[in-house]
Amino acid sequence: MKSPRERIVEITFELFAKQGYNSTGINQIISEAEVAKASFYQHFKSKEDLCVEFLKVRHEYWFGELNHFIAKEKSLKSKIINAFDFLVYMNEKENFRGCSFLNILSEIPMDNTKILSVIQSHKADLRNFFLELLDDNEFSDHVYMLFESSIIESQLFKSNELIEKSKKIVTNLIQ
Amino acid sequence: MKSPRERIVEITFELFAKQGYNSTGINQIISEAEVAKASFYQHFKSKEDLCVEFLKVRHEYWFGELNHFIAKEKSLKSKIINAFDFLVYMNEKENFRGCSFLNILSEIPMDNTKILSVIQSHKADLRNFFLELLDDNEFSDHVYMLFESSIIESQLFKSNELIEKSKKIVTNLIQ
Amino acid sequence: MKSPRERIVEITFELFAKQGYNSTGINQIISEAEVAKASFYQHFKSKEDLCVEFLKVRHEYWFGELNHFIAKEKSLKSKIINAFDFLVYMNEKENFRGCSFLNILSEIPMDNTKILSVIQSHKADLRNFFLELLDDNEFSDHVYMLFESSIIESQLFKSNELIEKSKKIVTNLIQ
Amino acid sequence: MKSPRERIVEITFELFAKQGYNSTGINQIISEAEVAKASFYQHFKSKEDLCVEFLKVRHEYWFGELNHFIAKEKSLKSKIINAFDFLVYMNEKENFRGCSFLNILSEIPMDNTKILSVIQSHKADLRNFFLELLDDNEFSDHVYMLFESSIIESQLFKSNELIEKSKKIVTNLIQ
DNA sequence: CATGAATGAGACTTCATTCAT
DNA sequence: CATGAATGAAGTCTCATTCAT
Structure with a gap:
C-alpha cells in the first residue's frame, strides 16, 4: 500500500477534478484515502495548502498529457x-468537467492570492505554450483565447461543438 | 420600504455577484435583507431556487447594461x-469579478440541471446577440468565443490586457 | 422539559464549576444538555461567549448565596x-473547587479582555461588599485579601484550615 | 549546544510561565527546543511529567530569586x-502573569494528585519561609495570606496597587 | 405573512502520544 | 539517542433547512 501522503494526493486529484474544491470535504478525502485526519494535517497545513499541491500535480499531469498527445504530430499546424483534439479527448475522459484551474478560480475568494497565483502561473504557461509554437505574440494569444473558450463552452454545453468550430477557425487562420 | 421579496432579491444580487454563490450564506442574506428566515423560505423553496432567480435578474441586468452601453453606436463594427469596452467598464465597476454565470457553473455540482440550463440559456442568448449583429454563424461564434475568453482572462489576471487584444483582433477581422 | 438555552446554561454552570473552562468541551455540554450543536451556536456566538454568560450567572448565584448566608446575622462583625463560614459551606458543597472566576483567569490567555473584565468586575464587587460593610478602605481591603487567600488556600490544600485561621485573625482585628 | 533534555526544560520554563500549561503544546516545545518528538518522550513520559519537572525548576528559580532579592536586607522587618517588593519586581519582569503554581492548579483536573502535591509542597515551603522569618505561627500565616492575595490580585487587576497596600498593612502589623 | 428557535450533518483543525526506521 | 510519519479522539464552528408560534 502506498504512503498516506501519496494516497491523499491521488484521491484529491480525483475528487477535486470530479467534484470541485468546495464540494470536496477533508472528511471525504481522508475516508477514501483511508488515512487518519491528523495524518492529513501532518502533510498539509490546511485545505488551501492541499489545493496548491493539487494544482501543481494537475499542472504536471495536464501538460504531460497535452505534450504527449501532440508529440506524434510533425507540422506546427497539426500540433x-x-x-484542440486533446480537449475533446479530455472531455470524453473527464466528462466535461472543464478546467480545474478555472473552476477553482471561481470557487475561491478573490483575495486568495496564494491559490490565485498558482492558477495564473498555469495559464501563463499555457499562453506561452502557444507562443513558443507560433512565435507571433498576437496570433498565439488569439489561438490561446479560442482554446480557453473551447474548454469553457464545452463544459457549459456539455458538447464539443465549439471546440470543433474553433478548430476550423484556427485552421483557416493558420495558412 | 420595499417588500421582503424585493429586498431579498436585491441583496442576493449584490452578494452573489460580489462574493459568489457558496461564500454567501442564507443567514447573511436574510440578515442584510432584514427578513425573517421563514419569510425567505416562503418565497424561495431553497437556495438553489434563489440562485435561479438571481441568474434571471442578473441576465436582465447584464443585457440591459450591455444594450444600453452600445446603443449610442451607429455602425455594426463599433457596436x-x-x-468589448463594456467588459472593461464592468471590470472596473465590479472589480474583475468575472461572469456570474460561469462562476456559478464552477460552484455547483455538475448534475444540477436546473441551474445549468439557466446558465446555458444566458450564454445562448449572448451567442445569439453576436449572431444577430453579424449574421454569419461562423464569424459570430468566433467573436463570441473571444468575448468569453476576454471575460475569463481578465478575471484571472485582474487586467484588461486581453480584452484590449481581443478588440484589436476583432477589429482586424471585421473589415 | 426546559428550553435548550436553559439546559445549556444549567449544564455549563455545573461543568465549568466542576471541571473548569478548558477541560469542558462544547461536545460534552451539548450532549449532556441534549441539544443540537447548531442550537448551541444559535444562542452563543462562541465558547468565549458562553463563558461570559457563565460568569454572569455564577456571579448572581454566588452573591445571592453569600447574601442569603449572612442575612440572618445582625451585627456587622458576625456578618x-x-x-468566611460561607466559604467553608461552599467548599463542602463544591468539593474545594475554589473560585470559578480565578480559575478561569488562569485558563485564559492574558489578552482576553472580554472575559478578564467580567472577572475584574466580579472581584471589584466583592471588594466593595467588604467596603460597604466596614466603611474603612484600608481595613476592608485587608479583610478582602484574607478572604481571597482563604478561597485559594483551601482549594490548594483541600482543607478549611486557613479559612478558620483567617476568621480568627479577622475576629481579633475587628474589635 | 546544550543537551536535548536541557533545551526542553529551558524552553518549557519560558513557555509554561509565559503562556500557561494548556496553551503550550508539545509541538511548540519540541520545535522551539529543536528536539525530535521521540527524544522528548525519551526524557518525559508525558506532558504531565514535564509539568512536574517544570514546577520543580520553577520552584528552585523562584525561591532563588526571592532569597537573592531580600539577601541584602539586614533587619527582619525589611526582609x-x-x-513584597519582589512581587512588584516579578510582575514587571513577567508582565503580571501571576503564580505559575496557582495557574497550573486551575488548569489541571482536580484529581491530578501528582501535580497537586508538587504545588502544595511549593506553597508549604513559602508558608514556611515566613514562619522561619517570623517565628510566630499565626502572624506568619497572616503575612503569607496577604502575600498570596497580593500575587493574585495584581495578576487580576494588572496592577501593583494591592501589593503596596499589603506592604503598608504588614508594616503596621509588624512593629 | 412574520418570527426566530431548533436541527442533523457536516465543515476544518489540533491535541498528546506511539511506532517503525 | 534521533527522526518524523501516523494516529484516535476531541476540539470549535457553520451550513441550509424546518417547525412551532
Whole structure:
C-alpha cells in the first residue's frame, strides 16, 4: 500500500477534478484515502495548502498529457489542431468537467492570492505554450483565447461543438 | 420600504455577484435583507431556487447594461467593439469579478440541471446577440468565443490586457 | 422539559464549576444538555461567549448565596465572620473547587479582555461588599485579601484550615 | 549546544510561565527546543511529567530569586517588606502573569494528585519561609495570606496597587 | 405573512502520544 | 539517542433547512 501522503494526493486529484474544491470535504478525502485526519494535517497545513499541491500535480499531469498527445504530430499546424483534439479527448475522459484551474478560480475568494497565483502561473504557461509554437505574440494569444473558450463552452454545453468550430477557425487562420 | 421579496432579491444580487454563490450564506442574506428566515423560505423553496432567480435578474441586468452601453453606436463594427469596452467598464465597476454565470457553473455540482440550463440559456442568448449583429454563424461564434475568453482572462489576471487584444483582433477581422 | 438555552446554561454552570473552562468541551455540554450543536451556536456566538454568560450567572448565584448566608446575622462583625463560614459551606458543597472566576483567569490567555473584565468586575464587587460593610478602605481591603487567600488556600490544600485561621485573625482585628 | 533534555526544560520554563500549561503544546516545545518528538518522550513520559519537572525548576528559580532579592536586607522587618517588593519586581519582569503554581492548579483536573502535591509542597515551603522569618505561627500565616492575595490580585487587576497596600498593612502589623 | 428557535450533518483543525526506521 | 510519519479522539464552528408560534 502506498504512503498516506501519496494516497491523499491521488484521491484529491480525483475528487477535486470530479467534484470541485468546495464540494470536496477533508472528511471525504481522508475516508477514501483511508488515512487518519491528523495524518492529513501532518502533510498539509490546511485545505488551501492541499489545493496548491493539487494544482501543481494537475499542472504536471495536464501538460504531460497535452505534450504527449501532440508529440506524434510533425507540422506546427497539426500540433495546434491536435491541441484542440486533446480537449475533446479530455472531455470524453473527464466528462466535461472543464478546467480545474478555472473552476477553482471561481470557487475561491478573490483575495486568495496564494491559490490565485498558482492558477495564473498555469495559464501563463499555457499562453506561452502557444507562443513558443507560433512565435507571433498576437496570433498565439488569439489561438490561446479560442482554446480557453473551447474548454469553457464545452463544459457549459456539455458538447464539443465549439471546440470543433474553433478548430476550423484556427485552421483557416493558420495558412 | 420595499417588500421582503424585493429586498431579498436585491441583496442576493449584490452578494452573489460580489462574493459568489457558496461564500454567501442564507443567514447573511436574510440578515442584510432584514427578513425573517421563514419569510425567505416562503418565497424561495431553497437556495438553489434563489440562485435561479438571481441568474434571471442578473441576465436582465447584464443585457440591459450591455444594450444600453452600445446603443449610442451607429455602425455594426463599433457596436461590436463597444461590447468589448463594456467588459472593461464592468471590470472596473465590479472589480474583475468575472461572469456570474460561469462562476456559478464552477460552484455547483455538475448534475444540477436546473441551474445549468439557466446558465446555458444566458450564454445562448449572448451567442445569439453576436449572431444577430453579424449574421454569419461562423464569424459570430468566433467573436463570441473571444468575448468569453476576454471575460475569463481578465478575471484571472485582474487586467484588461486581453480584452484590449481581443478588440484589436476583432477589429482586424471585421473589415 | 426546559428550553435548550436553559439546559445549556444549567449544564455549563455545573461543568465549568466542576471541571473548569478548558477541560469542558462544547461536545460534552451539548450532549449532556441534549441539544443540537447548531442550537448551541444559535444562542452563543462562541465558547468565549458562553463563558461570559457563565460568569454572569455564577456571579448572581454566588452573591445571592453569600447574601442569603449572612442575612440572618445582625451585627456587622458576625456578618463578616459568617462570610468566611460561607466559604467553608461552599467548599463542602463544591468539593474545594475554589473560585470559578480565578480559575478561569488562569485558563485564559492574558489578552482576553472580554472575559478578564467580567472577572475584574466580579472581584471589584466583592471588594466593595467588604467596603460597604466596614466603611474603612484600608481595613476592608485587608479583610478582602484574607478572604481571597482563604478561597485559594483551601482549594490548594483541600482543607478549611486557613479559612478558620483567617476568621480568627479577622475576629481579633475587628474589635 | 546544550543537551536535548536541557533545551526542553529551558524552553518549557519560558513557555509554561509565559503562556500557561494548556496553551503550550508539545509541538511548540519540541520545535522551539529543536528536539525530535521521540527524544522528548525519551526524557518525559508525558506532558504531565514535564509539568512536574517544570514546577520543580520553577520552584528552585523562584525561591532563588526571592532569597537573592531580600539577601541584602539586614533587619527582619525589611526582609519581609522586600518580599513584597519582589512581587512588584516579578510582575514587571513577567508582565503580571501571576503564580505559575496557582495557574497550573486551575488548569489541571482536580484529581491530578501528582501535580497537586508538587504545588502544595511549593506553597508549604513559602508558608514556611515566613514562619522561619517570623517565628510566630499565626502572624506568619497572616503575612503569607496577604502575600498570596497580593500575587493574585495584581495578576487580576494588572496592577501593583494591592501589593503596596499589603506592604503598608504588614508594616503596621509588624512593629 | 412574520418570527426566530431548533436541527442533523457536516465543515476544518489540533491535541498528546506511539511506532517503525 | 534521533527522526518524523501516523494516529484516535476531541476540539470549535457553520451550513441550509424546518417547525412551532
